[in-house]
Amino acid sequence: MKILVVDDFSTMRRIIKNLLRDLGFNNTSEADDGLTALPMLKSGDFDLLVTDWNMPGMQGIDLLKAVRADENLQNIPVLMVTAEQKKEQIVEAAQAGVNGYIVKPFTALILKEKLEKIFARIN
Amino acid sequence: MIEDEELITDDNIARVKDLLVCMEKGHEEEAIEIIDELTTIRETELYQDMGKLTRELHDAISNFGVDDSISIMAEKSIPDARERLNYVISKTDEAANSTLEAIEESIPICDNLNDQASELHTSWQKFTNRELSADEFRALSKNIEAFFTKTQDMGTVKDHLTAILLAQEYQDLTGQIIKKVINLVGEVEDKLIGLIQITGAPQVDESKAKDDAAELDGPPVPGLAHKDTVSGQDEVDDLLSSLGF
Numbered sequence: 001m002k003i004l005v006v007d008d009f010s011t012m013r014r015i016i017k018n019l020l021r022d023l024g025f026n027n028t029s030e031a032d033d034g035l036t037a038l039p040m041l042k043s044g045d046f047d048l049l050v051t052d053w054n055m056p057g058m059q060g061i062d063l064l065k066a067v068r069a070d071e072n073l074q075n076i077p078v079l080m081v082t083a084e085q086k087k088e089q090i091v092e093a094a095q096a097g098v099n100g101y102i103v104k105p106f107t108a109l110i111l112k113e114k115l116e117k118i119f120a121r122i123n
Numbered sequence: 124m125i126e127d128e129e130l131i132t133d134d135n136i137a138r139v140k141d142l143l144v145c146m147e148k149g150h151e152e153e154a155i156e157i158i159d160e161l162t163t164i165r166e167t168e169l170y171q172d173m174g175k176l177t178r179e180l181h182d183a184i185s186n187f188g189v190d191d192s193i194s195i196m197a198e199k200s201i202p203d204a205r206e207r208l209n210y211v212i213s214k215t216d217e218a219a220n221s222t223l224e225a226i227e228e229s230i231p232i233c234d235n236l237n238d239q240a241s242e243l244h245t246s247w248q249k250f251t252n253r254e255l256s257a258d259e260f261r262a263l264s265k266n267i268e269a270f271f272t273k274t275q276d277m278g279t280v281k282d283h284l285t286a287i288l289l290a291q292e293y294q295d296l297t298g299q300i301i302k303k304v305i306n307l308v309g310e311v312e313d314k315l316i317g318l319i320q321i322t323g324a325p326q327v328d329e330s331k332a333k334d335d336a337a338e339l340d341g342p343p344v345p346g347l348a349h350k351d352t353v354s355g356q357d358e359v360d361d362l363l364s365s366l367g368f
Contacts, residue, residue, distance in 0.1 A: 010220075011216065011219040011220060011223060014220075014223050014227075015223070018223070018226070018227065018230075053339065054339045054341060059339075083341055083342040083343075084339055084340060084341070085340070085343050085349070085352040085353050085354065085359070086340055086349075086351055086352050087351045087352065087353060087362060088351060089339075090353065090359060090362055090363065091362070091366065094363060094366050094368060101359055101363060102356065102359075103353070103355065103356055103359050104342065106356065110356055
């Protein structure tokens with residue numbers, strides 16, 4: 001299972017990577033915004049994208065839309081982990097095809113639950 | 124304004140009486156003299172009053188500039204505050220990184236000891252059940268010996284925990300810095316209110332004051348009004364499930 005973690009704060013990427021490792025996902029890569037993430041997604045065979053929303057360069061929502069618009073990437077599950085709590089934005093992410101939405105601050109248990117839910121849907 | 128009491132004085136009443144007498148007697152020159160005298164008195168008071176008003180106006184204007192706090196704020200305090208806040212970012216970043224580092228180095232040690240301990244536990248249970256051969260028992264003794272050596276790694280874990288403890292000092296330092304900036308924001312607020320009062324408050328444009336729906340809010344802050352936001356993961360889940368997720 002290859003996972004790409006996208007967040008502009010390195011500490012948040014590190015936290016997510018550690019939590020993922022704890023859940024048994026050791027193969028993770030990092031990107032600091034959508035612009036860096038998109039080429040990585042296109043060239044690597046990632047099985048899951050975990051992304052923040054508010055980032056400089058390309059925001060998470062635009063990355064999600066770009067992924068869904070790309071025929072090679074459109075089926076990658078996307079989990080959004082963000083501080084944005086406006087209903088309007090959650091609805092927008094849902095309409096753009098997000099597979100899970102976690103609001104910061106979050107717990108290891110919530111991450112585990114959402115990942116299990118995503119994988120249960122896929123299988 | 125000139126008070127009536129200042130005009131109606133015994134001296135002035137005497138002057139007016141004199142004036143009446145002069146006029147009745149047809150002493151024009153003397154009458155003009157008295158009128159001039161009265162006018163001068165009145166003008167002097169008027170000038171004094173205007174002077175007073177001018178001084179008050181001058182004081183009000185210069186009070187604003189005299190404690191040149193606005194320019195100090197603009198040229199010094201606000202750039203300083205920016206530096207201070209940048210320092211807060213670097214301090215919290217540093218603390219988070221050193222904490223994460225200590226944790227990342229401790230986790231494998233804990234995992235390793237945990238694995239070895241549970242292996243030993245399994246062998247020990249076999250031993251107490253008399254299921255262990257002599258060779259296996261020798262291996263177990265060796266493993267126990269090795270495990271005791273390995274537990275010395277707990278010293279490293281303890282060092283990391285101390286490092287994590289010390290990294291929390293950022294809270295004190297950044298707390299003090301942020302408090303200073305909060306005070307500055309308060310001062311700027313007071314000055315702005317003063318300025319608005321002097322210049323006359325313009326009407327607030329509702330469309331500008333409303334928060335922009337398209338703009339990202341960032342983390343919600345308790346105590347501040349957030350319209351149309353969810354609070355916490357449960358409400359996110361409820362909203363998503365209402366959308367058919």
